[in-house]
Amino acid sequence: MSALPLAFQKEIVAELVAEDALLIMAKGLGLRNILGAFLQIYSQPQNLVLLINTSAEEETALREDLLRSSGIDKGGASYFKSITSEQSLTERSELYRYGGVMAITSRILVMDLLTGRVPVQLITGILVANAHRVTASSTEAFILRLFRQSNTEGFIKAFSDQPEALSTGFATLEKTLRLLYLRKVNLWPRFHVTVTESLESHTADVIEIRQPMTKGMKAIQAAIISCMDICLQELRRSSSAIEIDVDDFTVEKALFKSFDVIIRRQLDPIWHRVSQKTKQLVGDLKILRSLLGYLVSYDSVNFNLYLETLLASVTPHSGNYWMMTEPADKIFSTAKSRVFLQQEGFKDPDDPNVLPNMRPVLEELPKWNILSEIMDEVEVEMHNAPHPGLDTVLIMAQDQRTCSQLRRYLSTPKTNTSTRGKPLMRDLLHGYLRWKSNMKHFKDNVASKAPTSLSTAMSSSGNSTTGVRRGQPANKRRRVRGGGNSLAPVAKHSTASFEKEAEVIATFINTNNDISKSSARVYDQDLEEVDDFTDYFGLIEPSNMVLVHSYSGESDSLLLENIKPRFIVMYDPDPTFVRCIEVYKACHPGKQVRVYFTVYDNSVEEQLYLSALRREKDSFTRLIQTKSTMVLPIGDTFTKQAQDQSLLRNIHTRIAGGGKTGDERPPPRIVVDAREFRSSLPSILHSQGMVLDPCTITVGDYVLSPNICVERKSISDLIQSFASGRLYTQVEAMAVHYTRPVLLIEFDEDKSFSLQDKADIRADISVSELQSKLVLLTLAFPTLRTIWSSSVHSTVEIFEDLKRSEDEPDMLQAQAVGVDADQAIDSAYNLTPQDILRSLPGITSKNYKSVMRSVENIRELAELDVVSLSNIIGEGPGKTLWDFFHRDSRMELS
Numbered sequence: 001m002s003a004l005p006l007a008f009q010k011e012i013v014a015e016l017v018a019e020d021a022l023l024i025m026a027k028g029l030g031l032r033n034i035l036g037a038f039l040q041i042y043s044q045p046q047n048l049v050l051l052i053n054t055s056a057e058e059e060t061a062l063r064e065d066l067l068r069s070s071g072i073d074k075g076g077a078s079y080f081k082s083i084t085s086e087q088s089l090t091e092r093s094e095l096y097r098y099g100g101v102m103a104i105t106s107r108i109l110v111m112d113l114l115t116g117r118v119p120v121q122l123i124t125g126i127l128v129a130n131a132h133r134v135t136a137s138s139t140e141a142f143i144l145r146l147f148r149q150s151n152t153e154g155f156i157k158a159f160s161d162q163p164e165a166l167s168t169g170f171a172t173l174e175k176t177l178r179l180l181y182l183r184k185v186n187l188w189p190r191f192h193v194t195v196t197e198s199l200e201s202h203t204a205d206v207i208e209i210r211q212p213m214t215k216g217m218k219a220i221q222a223a224i225i226s227c228m229d230i231c232l233q234e235l236r237r238s239s240s241a242i243e244i245d246v247d248d249f250t251v252e253k254a255l256f257k258s259f260d261v262i263i264r265r266q267l268d269p270i271w272h273r274v275s276q277k278t279k280q281l282v283g284d285l286k287i288l289r290s291l292l293g294y295l296v297s298y299d300s301v302n303f304n305l306y307l308e309t310l311l312a313s314v315t316p317h318s319g320n321y322w323m324m325t326e327p328a329d330k331i332f333s334t335a336k337s338r339v340f341l342q343q344e345g346f347k348d349p350d351d352p353n354v355l356p357n358m359r360p361v362l363e364e365l366p367k368w369n370i371l372s373e374i375m376d377e378v379e380v381e382m383h384n385a386p387h388p389g390l391d392t393v394l395i396m397a398q399d400q401r402t403c404s405q406l407r408r409y410l411s412t413p414k415t416n417t418s419t420r421g422k423p424l425m426r427d428l429l430h431g432y433l434r435w436k437s438n439m440k441h442f443k444d445n446v447a448s449k450a451p452t453s454l455s456t457a458m459s460s461s462g463n464s465t466t467g468v469r470r471g472q473p474a475n476k477r478r479r480v481r482g483g484g485n486s487l488a489p490v491a492k493h494s495t496a497s498f499e500k501e502a503e504v505i506a507t508f509i510n511t512n513n514d515i516s517k518s519s520a521r522v523y524d525q526d527l528e529e530v531d532d533f534t535d536y537f538g539l540i541e542p543s544n545m546v547l548v549h550s551y552s553g554e555s556d557s558l559l560l561e562n563i564k565p566r567f568i569v570m571y572d573p574d575p576t577f578v579r580c581i582e583v584y585k586a587c588h589p590g591k592q593v594r595v596y597f598t599v600y601d602n603s604v605e606e607q608l609y610l611s612a613l614r615r616e617k618d619s620f621t622r623l624i625q626t627k628s629t630m631v632l633p634i635g636d637t638f639t640k641q642a643q644d645q646s647l648l649r650n651i652h653t654r655i656a657g658g659g660k661t662g663d664e665r666p667p668p669r670i671v672v673d674a675r676e677f678r679s680s681l682p683s684i685l686h687s688q689g690m691v692l693d694p695c696t697i698t699v700g701d702y703v704l705s706p707n708i709c710v711e712r713k714s715i716s717d718l719i720q721s722f723a724s725g726r727l728y729t730q731v732e733a734m735a736v737h738y739t740r741p742v743l744l745i746e747f748d749e750d751k752s753f754s755l756q757d758k759a760d761i762r763a764d765i766s767v768s769e770l771q772s773k774l775v776l777l778t779l780a781f782p783t784l785r786t787i788w789s790s791s792v793h794s795t796v797e798i799f800e801d802l803k804r805s806e807d808e809p810d811m812l813q814a815q816a817v818g819v820d821a822d823q824a825i826d827s828a829y830n831l832t833p834q835d836i837l838r839s840l841p842g843i844t845s846k847n848y849k850s851v852m853r854s855v856e857n858i859r860e861l862a863e864l865d866v867v868s869l870s871n872i873i874g875e876g877p878g879k880t881l882w883d884f885f886h887r888d889s890r891m892e893l894s
Contacts (some may be wrong), residue, residue, distance in 0.1 A: 004033060004844060005586075005587045006198045006199075006583065006586055007194060007197070007198050008029075008188065008192065008194040008197075008198045008585065009030055009033060009034060009037075010404070011194060012025075012186065012188060013034060013037050013038070014036055015160065015186055016034075016038070016157055016186070017041075019184060019666065019713075020155050020157055020184070021157070021158075021182060021184040021185060021186045022131055022158040022159075022160070022177060022180060022182050022184070022186070023157070023158065023159050023160070023177065023185075023189070024160050024161070024162075024163055024166060024185060024186070024187050024623065025159075025160075025161050026161065026163070026188065026189050026190045026195075026579065026616060026620070026622075027161050027553070027554075027576040027579060028557070028575070028577065028578065028579025028580045028583065029161075029188065029190070029195065029577040029579055029580075029583060029618070030554075030557060030583055031159060031160075031161045031554060032058075032061065032062065032065070032554045032555075032557070033065075033557075034159065035062065035127070035129060035159055036065045036066060036069070038061055038157065039051070039066055039080055039101050039127075039128060040066060040069055041060060041792070042100075042124065042125075043066065043079040043080050043100050043101050043102050043472055044079060044099070044100065045079060045098070045099040045100060045443070045564060046099060047099060047100065047101070047124040047222075048096065048099050048100070048102070048119070048122050048124050049101045049123075049124050049125050049126070049127060050101075050102050050104055050109065050123065050125075050126045050127070050420070050637060051101055051102065051103040051104070051126075051127045051129065051707060052104060052106055052109065052126060052127070052128055052129070052140055052143060053104075053106065053128055053129045053130045053131070053133060053140050054103055054129045054130070055792060056439070058129065059082055059103045060885075061558070062080070062557060063080055064083075065558070066080055076753040079098075079100025079101060080100060080101045080103070081095055081098070081100060081103070082102075082103045082104070083102055083103070083104040083105070083109075084104075084105055084108065084109060085105070085108060086547045089117065090171075092108070092112065092117065093117055096117070096118055096119060097119075097740060106139035106140055106143060107139060107677045108137075108650075109143055110139055110143050110146065110677055110682075110683075111674060111677060111694045113143065113146040113147070114146070114692055114693075114694050116264075120146075120147065120150040120151050121150065121151055121539065123147065123151055123154050123766045124155070125146065125154045125155030125157065125608070126143070126147060126154065126155075126156050127157055127158075127159070127182060128144070128156065128157070128158040128159065129159050130159075130160060130162075130452065131158035131160040132160045132162040132165040132166050132176070134158075134176060134179050134463045134597070135179070136179060136181060136684075136687075137680035137683055137684060137792060138174070138680065138683070139677065139680070139683060141683060142180040142183055142682070142683035142686060143167055144156060144179065144180060145683075145686065145687065148181050148576075150500075153852070156180060156181055156182060158180050158182060160555070163187075163616060163619035163620050163623055163746075164190070164615060164616065164619045166619075166623065167618075167620075167622040167623050168619075171630075171635045173623060173626050173627070173630065174626075174630045174631070174632065175632075177220070177632060178632070182351050183632050185623075185627055187620060187623055187624060187627065189616070189617070189620035190579065190616075190617075191617065198586055199582040201586065201589075202586050204568075204581055204582075204583055204585045204593040204594065204595050205592075205593065205595065206594075206595045206597055207595065207596050207597065208597045208599075209370055209374075209596060209597065209599070209848060210597045210600075210601040210606075211366045211367055211370050211598060211599070211600055211601060212366070212600070213366060213601070213603055214338075214363060214366060215602050216300075216334050216335075216337065216338045216363060217295060217296070217600075219330060220295055220330075220331055220335060221292065221295060221604060222327075223327040223328070223330040223331045223334070224288055224291050224292055224295070224327070224331060225292075225604075226325075226327035227250050227284075227288055227322045227325055227327045227328055228254055228285060228288045228289070229251050230322070230325050230327070230372065231281050231284050231285055231321065231322055232250070232251065232254060232285070233290065234277075234281055234321065235278065235282070235285075236280045236318060238275060238277055238278045238281070242807065252611075254285055254289065255289060255292065255604060255607070255608060255611075259285070259289075263282055263285075266489055267282070277321070279451075280320070280321060281321060281462055284320065284322040287310070287787050288816075291307075291331075291358075291504070292604045294306060295400075296365075296600055296604075296605050296846050297398055297399070297402050297572070298365075299364070299365055299405070299425065299428060300335070300338035300339050300361075300362065300364070300365075300425075301339050301362070301425065301428040301429055301431075301432050301629060302428065302432075303338075304334055304335040304336055304338065304339045304375070304432070305432050305435060307331065307332055308436070308583050312325070312439060313334070316717060318610075321325055326571075330856065332384045337361065337575075338363040339360070339361060339362065339363070339427075339429065340358050340359060340360050340362075341361055341433070342356075342357055342358065342359075343357060343358075343359040343360045344357055344360070345357065346359045348360065349428065350354065351882060353430055353433070354429070354433075354662060355433070358428075360429060362382035362422070362425035362429060364421040364425060365421075366417065366600070367571060367598055367600075368419075368420070368421050368531060369419070369421075371395075371406070371410070371569065371571065371598075371600055371849065372411070372414070372419070372420055374569055374598075375393075375410065375546075375595050378393055378567050383595075390564065390566050391563040391566050391567075392545045392546075392547065392563050392564065392567075392589040393545070393546045393547070393565060393566070393567045393569070394547050394549065394559075394563060394565035394567070394568045394569070395546065395548045395549070395568075395569040395571055396549055396550070396551060396552060396556075396568065396569065396570050396571060396572070396574070396577055397548065397549075397550055397551075397571045397572055398550065398571075398572040398574075399550050400550050401548070402572070403548045403549065403550050403572070405424075406548050407426060409421060409424055410546065410548075412424055420609055427682055428867070436501070439868045441664045443730065448480055454592045455738060458729070483496060491801055496659075497708045508681050518536070525543050545563075547563060547565075549575070551572075551574045551577055553576055554576075554580075554761050556576070556577050556682060557580045557583060557584065560580060560581070560584040561584070564588075564591065565593070565594065566591075566592060566594065567593075567594050568581060568593065568594070568595045568596070569596045569598070570595065570596065570597045570598060571598060572598075572605070573597065573598075573599050573605065573606070573609040574609075575609065575612050575613055575616070579709060581593070581595060587725075593693075598718050611872070622677075628744050634682075635682070653730045664684075667689050667691050668689075668690050668691070668701055668800075668803050668808070669690070669691045669692075669693060669709060669808045669809060670685060670690055670691070670692055670693070670703070670704060670799065670803075670809070671695065671697065671702070671703035671809045671810075671811050671814040672685075672691045672693065672694050672695075672701070673694075673695070673697045673701045673702070674693050674694050674695060674696050675696075675701075675835070676701050676702070677694065679712075679792075680792055681712070681746075681792050681795055681796075682694075683794055683796075684792055684793060684796050685799065688796055690799075693809075693811040695811055695814070695815050696815070696834075697814050697815055697818075698733070698815075698817065698818035698819055699730075699737055699738075699817045699818040700730075700733075700734055700738070700741075701735045702799070703809045703814040704799060704802050704803050704806065704809065705806035705807050705808070705809055706807055706809060706810070706813070707738060707739045707740050707806065708738065708740045708742060708802055708803075708806065709734050709737070709738040709741055709742065709817075710741075710742045710743075710744050710799075710802075711727075711731065711742070711743050711744065712744045712795075713727070713743065713744065713745055713746065713749075714745075714746055714747060714748075715745070715747065715748075715755070718745060718770075719770065722770065722773050727743075727777070728777065728780075731743065731777065731781050731784055732781070733803070733818055734784075735781045735783055736785065737818060738815045738817075739783070740783070740785065741781070741783060741784050741785070742784075742785045742786075742787055742790055742802070743777075743785070743786045744787045744798070745786065745787070745788050745789065746791075746792065746793065746795055746796065747788075747789065747790050748791070749790070749791035749793070751789045751790060753788075754829075755770065755771065767872075774786065817859075833857065833858055834848075834852070836858060837851060837852065837858065837861075840881060840883035840884065841880045841883075841884045842876075842877035842878065842879075842884070843871075843873070843877070843881065844875060844877070847872075847873040847874070847877065850866070850872055850873065851872055851873060854872050862885045864882075865882070866878060866879060866882040869881055869882050
């Protein structure tokens, strides 16, 4: 927006313009408008402002906001550019000289800063979006460090709307400010005096509807919470031997997705010591939390279908502990009773597709009836007090699935004999019966194709269960405070009952196949006779428009500005959208807006909504207290760190008890492959005083000296490299060109320093096992050295030790390794398309340069015929590449 309409927004911009700071706002108050105001201010050719840490969707939305702004012309908007890997080096250099605001990806920017392509001294400043994501190992912190190293005059302004992320943990706010090179934080919660005055001066007409849940929904909700409580008790009991903090293991905290982060943060470092039962309990809690959300968003048929999907996925050796509890039996039985009941001798006279002895119940969601009543009230209101062109109705729901179902529900007309939802529920019931019949056929096909393997797997799983089980017998286990085993197998539901019911349904559908097909057939004869679509289709008048949309955070404020609804129905509660409505109404005080706020009474949905508001308020309260007491360093911390590192390099303990040597030792250098800047290791290396030379190297990832080359692999990358055979080729190239090739296997700092569990290690060598592959690789290349690193910080220490007493590497020499003499080293090509090209069949290190000189992009290469490809890379490779491009994978799957 060119002119921010609200007083608190103007005050926020004025504060940030006057002094650099970290801005933390409550969600929904218009953070994107604030960021857009700064884009408008600096979108001039005399400025060079970099916008970092934004997604592609955020950049597109900001560009559209800038174009829509009334106070800026299209020529000014052209000074907001996006820089990605699609631009070449020459194009990026021209854009930097062009000026304006540049939204640039972090990996590209850090490489351009290291190589000097960006005129750092001419940078006006940097805007950091999503500042809560900036950590010590992030690329954004690396960028700001490089910027402050060469430019102490440019501004840094950071933005965030996640107060919870900055208020949890130890000194998170102070650490973030230090990484951002800022000393001030501006806090703008919803309870700020200026915000309250701006938003409460003009409020919308809000009608809150608290809908009670049905008896079945209440029973299922209580049973799910009971299952969560039992799983948490068992988790505390099983975790008593591994010394973790169990104070956070409560039902209230388990309702939030952040509980997964809390529990995994404690268990990940000792994951190799955690029992299989504990791992399964963590997964069970995640499933149970999902069920609580599905209970209020899914209809009764789909909720029961989801439960039966979970039941069908159970295998004899899978430990779904929550399914063995008594409350779980209540969940399954009540969910089924909401769909149908078994009644002997019953036959539905209106629906021949329903099985005998099955009496459909088809319980509708209570909110459906409320939504129907709201639409009737809105229709009466429009008739009595029409506002031509301004009667748009906006219905907001949680996700796209709910939106699709609501559109289908509202498009079904009401009759005197049934509600809107009855035909929809009938269709869902038919789909459920067909699904269950298909599950029976699917299991029969699987069993008929591999009967021997299944029986072998069953027997082997039974043997492995007995063999792996260690410790005391079940009847002699150590007594733990909290009672006996809560997970005794008492459930009445089972896979056998599911399969029996599926067999009955499949038999009935097969005998009534003609009826099922005729009822499911879609006729489109009327559409075929349409000659001109404009006779039947056209733009809908706003007064007749009912728009069903899902929540999308800050983007919802733009939705309100575009459609300007008169009636808003919040089908699901969302705190961010409530703030968007408040801001919209405050910006349009003369606009009549009525909001229908629907929520299930005494439900987990209501508790989650209120807890989200309370957590945000508590987070801002902690941030206010931290702001008043936190201590920040004075002066240039980067210069002080550089001086300390220089002192440590040149100190010698044998000269006057720790004096400085006569010669100043330069900082160590490392040649880094450009693709490695996706990781956090280059940032940590630079923070430790090492000089990085980024370039595209063919052999290895890091060149530490003329003799040492390192291929760095994470655990996931190691597994993929073994599977594709890429690792063998990489190690072979290192062994040919370097005397000391190194394979560095790096683990995640927050996870266990263990390659695999002890129970998974075999006594003999197997080509399918990871450790066996490492042994075979070492035998094939005797000069290869394998180094295990527990974290990225340990890798830095390892590099320092390896470089000791070694000569510094030469970047040009490292680039030339593995490249043929007749091929010039050219970094003008884009890295990402080059990686894709070299992974194609028929493309080798000998011919990929010829392909890059012959075609402009991958698309042009794919459109060449087999003769043209053969002329470029040879007859055999050309035929292989052409077959790959024109292979139909769908035919192979069929």
